[in-house]
Amino acid sequence: MADARLFHWEYRPEQPPPEAFRIEGGRPLAGTVHVSGAKNAALKLLAAATLTGERCRFENVPEIEDVRVMVGVLTDLGVVVDHPAEGVYEVAAGDVDWLFIPLEAAAKMRASFILLGPLLSRFGQVIISNPGGDRIGRRPVNLHVDAMRALGARIEYRNGYYFAQAPGRLRGSEVTFPQVTVMGTENAMLAATLAEGHTVIRPAAQEPEIDDLIAFLCKMGAQVRRTSPDTIEVDGRRRLRGANHVVVPDRIETATFLIAAAVTGGRLTLENAPCDHVAALVEVFGSMGVPVACGPRSIEIDATGLRPGDLRASDVETAPYPGLATDIQPPLCVLLTQAAGTSRVHEAVFEDRIEWLSELRKLGARIDIEDAHHASIHGPARLHGAEATIGDLRAGASLILAALAADGPSLIHGAHHVQRGYENIDRKFQQLGASITRSADAA
Numbered sequence: 001m002a003d004a005r006l007f008h009w010e011y012r013p014e015q016p017p018p019e020a021f022r023i024e025g026g027r028p029l030a031g032t033v034h035v036s037g038a039k040n041a042a043l044k045l046l047a048a049a050t051l052t053g054e055r056c057r058f059e060n061v062p063e064i065e066d067v068r069v070m071v072g073v074l075t076d077l078g079v080v081v082d083h084p085a086e087g088v089y090e091v092a093a094g095d096v097d098w099l100f101i102p103l104e105a106a107a108k109m110r111a112s113f114i115l116l117g118p119l120l121s122r123f124g125q126v127i128i129s130n131p132g133g134d135r136i137g138r139r140p141v142n143l144h145v146d147a148m149r150a151l152g153a154r155i156e157y158r159n160g161y162y163f164a165q166a167p168g169r170l171r172g173s174e175v176t177f178p179q180v181t182v183m184g185t186e187n188a189m190l191a192a193t194l195a196e197g198h199t200v201i202r203p204a205a206q207e208p209e210i211d212d213l214i215a216f217l218c219k220m221g222a223q224v225r226r227t228s229p230d231t232i233e234v235d236g237r238r239r240l241r242g243a244n245h246v247v248v249p250d251r252i253e254t255a256t257f258l259i260a261a262a263v264t265g266g267r268l269t270l271e272n273a274p275c276d277h278v279a280a281l282v283e284v285f286g287s288m289g290v291p292v293a294c295g296p297r298s299i300e301i302d303a304t305g306l307r308p309g310d311l312r313a314s315d316v317e318t319a320p321y322p323g324l325a326t327d328i329q330p331p332l333c334v335l336l337t338q339a340a341g342t343s344r345v346h347e348a349v350f351e352d353r354i355e356w357l358s359e360l361r362k363l364g365a366r367i368d369i370e371d372a373h374h375a376s377i378h379g380p381a382r383l384h385g386a387e388a389t390i391g392d393l394r395a396g397a398s399l400i401l402a403a404l405a406a407d408g409p410s411l412i413h414g415a416h417h418v419q420r421g422y423e424n425i426d427r428k429f430q431q432l433g434a435s436i437t438r439s440a441d442a443a
Contacts, residue, residue: 030266143181199235207321333377
């Protein structure tokens with residue numbers, strides 16, 4: 001294969017100027033929120049569309065920066081991507097010109113690495129950069145690479161790129177991960193759909209976004225099934241067809257707005273929000289005394305009767321689904337600042353994810369960061385307006401929640417992090433009565 005240094009990535013989106021959120025806190029939120037499509041499903045579905053040359057159509061796709069980056073990467077590969085309406089994308093991967101995912105794409109979005117499996121399986125080769133993404137600790141891709149090798153791929157690493165080849169077709173095999181990996185499960189599953197023979201993936205991640213991907217692959221004619229909670233089996237096919245699909249709701253956005261209502265003493269109805277997708281958070285709410293009512297596709301939360309100190313402290317630990325999602329931990333920490341007593345947080349998935357709590361302390365939170373995985377939160381704390389800086393996507397949304405609950409004005413730098421994963425988050429909060437605006441960041 002050619003050296004990666006010979007390639008040039010043409011996709012160069014104009015970088016928007018830095019922005020900040022200006023927030024006047026102390027207003028209870030009220031109203032109805034329609035939850036957008038899941039970022040972590042949409043990106044994988046767009047990648048899955050490269051498994052066929054026929055057109056695939058997706059609805060309920062969130063209009064976020066990560067989706068725009070993925071579309072740019074696909075377009076640069078030679079894939080035709082149309083955007084006929086808001087939230088609707090059509091993908092036709094009849095011809096792929098480059099089979100090269102450059103450093104610029106990987107640095108912007110770690111999820112670009114999900115293209116390894118489908119491109120390798122369909123076209124027999126791909127050059128892909130080591131990925132970037134949020135700075136929340138090590139997230140090595142060696143598990144993805146090992147899965148491809150288990151399916152018969154030859155992969156070399158040099159000059160910061162993985163050079164992957166599949167002589168003939170990939171071959172079905174046992175793919176055994178040393179620990180649960182969400183994107184590793186997805187990459188192995190996508191690669192196995194066009195492999196020759198039978199593949200067993202275990203332990204397979206159990207997130208709703210993975211089952212959504214399975215549903216789409218089956219519409220394409222793939223033979224993929226979850227045979228037990230932690231096992232996915234795939235019978236490879238020679239070709240797949242195009243299909244239409246509606247992206248599953250974003251459970252992390254669901255959790256963010258539920259916590260926003262609780263921490264501001266508000267009352268919200270969330271539409272397009274399956275309660276079972278956030279069951280672990282609802283369980284924590286029960287232990288803390290936050291009232292939540294679940295419907296078939298909606299959730300209601302009424303925290304208007306809660307007063308400072310009414311909430312009970314709770315010890316929480318993140319875990320792979322169906323446990324408490326690591327992406328829900330940061331906003332949940334904001335709510336724990338309002339609980340009476342000491343809450344202990346164990347971030348068991350990513351190291352360094354709790355470093356952002358030092359920014360939350362600027363708003364008056366009383367927190368002891370014990371090490372890379374543990375923190376103690378003492379409450380109830382009276383939050384006050386302050387100036388803080390967003391370091392990653394979920395920490396950014398969490399600082400917004402803290403500022404909404406605080407007394408006085410706050411200036412939160414680094415709005416671009418939040419735009420990566422939340423669709424019109426400031427507009428949605430404005431519609432619920434929040435005082436939040438986005439402006440040029442002079443910092």
